[in-house]
Amino acid sequence: MMTQVLEKATETKTMTLLQALTDAMDVMLAKDPKVVMYGEDVGRLGGVYRVTTGLQGKHGEHRVFDCPLTEAGIIGTAVGAAAVGMRPVVELQFGGFMMQGFDQIFSHVSRFRYRSRGRWSTPLVIRFPFGGGKSLLEQHADSPETYLMHTPGIKVAIPSNPYDAKGMLIAAIEDNDPVVFFESIYLYREPSARMDVPTGYYTVPLGQARVAREGSDVTLVTIGTMVHTCLAAAEQAAKAGIQCEVIDLRTVVPLDMETVVASVAKTGRVVVVHEANLTLGPGAEIAALIQEKCFYELEAPVLRVASFDTMPSPFNSLNHYSRPEAHHVAEAIKNVLSA
């Protein structure tokens, strides 16, 4: 479902999610001289995952540069730079490192507009790789979106495919509010997730969910890498005659409940699926909202499939028991139908 207006984007190219993100930043560096990109490794190396590869060479060291290793410093300076008119797009090496700069996000990135009654704003983007599915070290697989959902004043984007990733990143850079942008480590180079992406400028608005698969029996509400997990589960369920509707939220802030409510009105049964751990994860808020807004449409309790309440496990050979997989979602689909 790609209904967005494409401007000067007649040509397309097959891209991975990673390539689409690089392309988005290339487009914006060319379009807006106020855009600067920095972080640790983003300059010469092109980032630990090479998302900024080639951008320093093409746009110059004054536009794309390395800086001291300090998440608080990267985020805190981006606040000041954005306040005086820049559009900083800063990279953290991993979502698990966000907490080292979280005071700046919680206390300042999110509050400059409110604190100054609109005199100052912080139009910046904080990008980082997140999530599991690859065998990585501790703090390299976190999904910390919950902390951001509880912090008013910022937007939180978690794209699930290359087309959305590029259009949402461009929208994020142009947004006058700060955006924290989650990039799926699992999907970065995943060949099966490659798709044709317009080569020029286009945007995908932040705050509009996407119906990734239509169905009438069960609604799967999800985001990011888990969209693919849910699509796989839906495919399996279809073989048994169960039609699942998969909603890719795209952003958890703003949260598009209209799309969710419309789907629940149709199915009456919901499973929320996310990588963040269960307790007070995004599913807690979404389930609470569904019972407030769709109580009389519900045929069963809202179920959640999420990681266990541990830290994202570094025990790689065991992690598939915790991080949601298609068969965990399949079990929840069965349960929500039999309730």
Added chain:
Amino acid sequence: MANTRRTTKKGAATQTNEAMFAGSMPVASDLTPFQILAPDGKPVREDLIPDLDLVEDMYRGMSRLRHLDDKFMSLFKSQRLGNYAQFGGQEASQFGSAMALNRQTDYIAPMYRNTAAMITHGWSIQNAIMYWRGHPEGWRLPDTANILPVIISIPGQVLHAAGAALGLKAQGTGGVVMTYVGEGGTSQGDVHAAINFASARKDPCVFIIENNGWAISVPRQVQSGVDYLVRRSVGYDIPGYLVDGNDILAVNTVSKKAVQDARDGKGPSLIEHMTYRIRPHTTGDDPKAYRDENAEPEFWRKERDPIARVKKFLTLEKRWNDDREVAMVAEIETEFQAALEAADQVASPRPEALLEYVWQNDVWQIKEQREILKRRVAQMEGA
């Protein structure tokens, strides 16, 4: 433990320092704070005395700020102001440094005790009254004043300053950013992150440590084992200046130098002002619980007052007399009363202000909460 750096040059200068800066200087040191005027108003550096018109401006400026601080305290006592963080005693430190900036091109990244620096950089007294009253209109500073939001959770402002310096340099504005942190705030890691960041990039930023001896109840000695915090400038390979923060001529001379260096592309400087918090931490604090108000603070009030020092100098120079003093005080009082009356005439805050400016465009949750607010307001009005 022997520290060779400190034990090499103990002597007369050290004795003088300990007497001069009792309280805010924890240990003996071979460093001597830079000074142009001695506490008795006599120049120690005749060669650095500026034009006397400028000195008179400094005296008038600091007197105006002290009057404001006094008035704010009395407004708090009569419940016409909220909790307020006094800067009394630090007028030279804040006025002398902020007046080195160009209001059009330069920025201040302030913390809560910087009312004096902010007024100097274009904040209006009326707006300041409303800020400290917790009135929404006071939280929007005048668009003409290049002052970033006041930071309560120290030391976020120091990183904002480094970032604003990055941004001004990228835009080639020639602007400079000045930021302030107390000696207590320097214990936070973000201060290191900020100075290191600006130093590595040679961005136009001036970092000022206002060492006023106290972080609420915690004395300077507890914050660090180093004699002077400005020693840290060596680790960033940037200029570091130790200044008698109650000598406005010294403060202003050093600030001008640091600002000019930043503007010329020479990068940041670190300045430590040796000053003293003669007043409580805030209007909610009672210093009698942790220090003898008749001892050290009284010494600073009586013997080290930054305003009295300049007055003594101007009097010695025959530039000041009682008639001028009376006329100045009347002018200051008239200005303050006009600002207070204007602030008093501003309508009470609209409840809607609670839910404004969270995001640029309201998310649906804000819209729903606005409906709840409307009902609550209607209930209150009906009650």
